[in-house]
Amino acid sequence: MATNEIFTSRWALLVAALGMAVGTGNIWRFPRIVANNGGGAFLIPWLLFLFLWAIPLLMVETAMGRHARRGVVGAFGKLIGPGSAWMGAFVGWCTLAIMFYYSVVAGWCIKYLIAAITGEVVGVEGLAYWDGFQATVWEPVLFHLVAMGLCGYVVYRGVVAGIEKASKVLIPALFLLLAVAAARALTLPAQPGAEGPMAGLTFLFNPDWADLLDYRIWLEALTQSAWSTGAGWGLLLTYAVYSSSKDDIVGSSMTIGLGNNSASLLAALAVIPTVFAVLPLAEAERALTESGPASTGLSFIWVPRLFAEIPGGRFFMILFFLALVVAALSSLIAMIELGVRIFMDAGMSRHRALRFVATGGFVLGIPSAVNLTFFSNQDAVWGIGLMVSGFFFALAVRRFGVARFREELIEPADNDIPVGRWFDFAIKVLIPLEFTVLIVWWLYQAATSGEAWWDPFGVFTLGTCLFQWGVVLLIFWLANDRIAAQTMGDAGAVD
């Protein structure tokens, strides 16, 4: 057996998994995406794709992790043969490559939390403050180190004493923070010239049914679902390694997906009504839809100004950035654990694997900390790469046999909700179809981004995606036998 660590209860696994799923994407990306895509009408495909993409993949990850009792590389090998370890390695690499710059983002959140507590960021001109922070160079690197250090320490402590203990505190606190912020946002008085928070509710929920005929709404909803829940990243697979063999798979996957979406809605209710309570209509819509540098517009550029203008604004700004920090750190913990698990499967002790992953993660994140263009490139390349990861999971299940996977790996668990044949349809038909549509759309956007589409060193070009994926895939495919031998043996480290 590759590990003797196990979460102490199903609740422990759930809070850890919710920590994995709820991240900065829920708090800063979701409100902007909803605002940019028609509000109410967007929420329908967004909810639909939770069940048609995210939940089936979460079920697959849980079953695979539990079946293999190994991280993502060994899990692919165990399921469909050692010759396929390279697929797991690509999935793991995509998530780790995201970890490198996600730690930088977590650092930004910590910086702004501290700045909110000291008052340094209250009422400032958002873009000037952001530019000043980035221009120091050493500050983003320092806070990136702090984020990696904090989360690395949690992972160092192990599954129960570290991840479970931290999650049981962080995740309920996160939901409470978001709920308080949402309640406050909805009860704000309207500033002179502003429409008031109820206009924000209308903006968020009012359905313009004609929007449902716009294919871009559906693509953005699917993209948000794919990115936000963590489905297909290998993270839930990693946590499932430490779960009881009898724990429910279907209900837990639905809980994680609905929990993730619950957090997104709470964040939207905290942000959008505040914007409409403070800013006149035209400016409110601009604040919500502006992407800003590295897509940080709403959180880091507008929030400092917005919260300064509401009663008790500094307190609620602290709450907002604290929620952002908690969300970022809980997701970063899961990403570090994914890397640590892979190296533990290869024979390293937890502590040695952690030092390797955390040090490597810090060093390889420095370019993103000091150069936002590089950051944006990595965000694009590996963000789209995640769709390939999700497809690899569906492909692996198809090769194993979809009905066989359902019957042998999912149904024997104590499922609160029975798994139906819809699972087979989702894996065989829906996910490959959704993947095809998404990858064609995103690569088309990369190819028409304004840069030379073939440029392998462009920021957001087809060339840079294919070049970087190609290099990684080639390396893993060539090294497959060695990777498989290292991660599939029974000599994996125990703590």
Place this chain on the structure above:
Amino acid sequence: MTTSTVLMMVLILGIVWGGFAALLAVSMRADRRRTGGGGNGAHE
């Protein structure tokens, strides 16, 4: 707010928050049942 906005809000929040709360309650009940049975179940 219009009627359609209110209905949409109730529908979305009902499905998402209501579903999440219901499933959490089921999970906690299952955990209490297992704890009452004396352990966290078999681990392979």
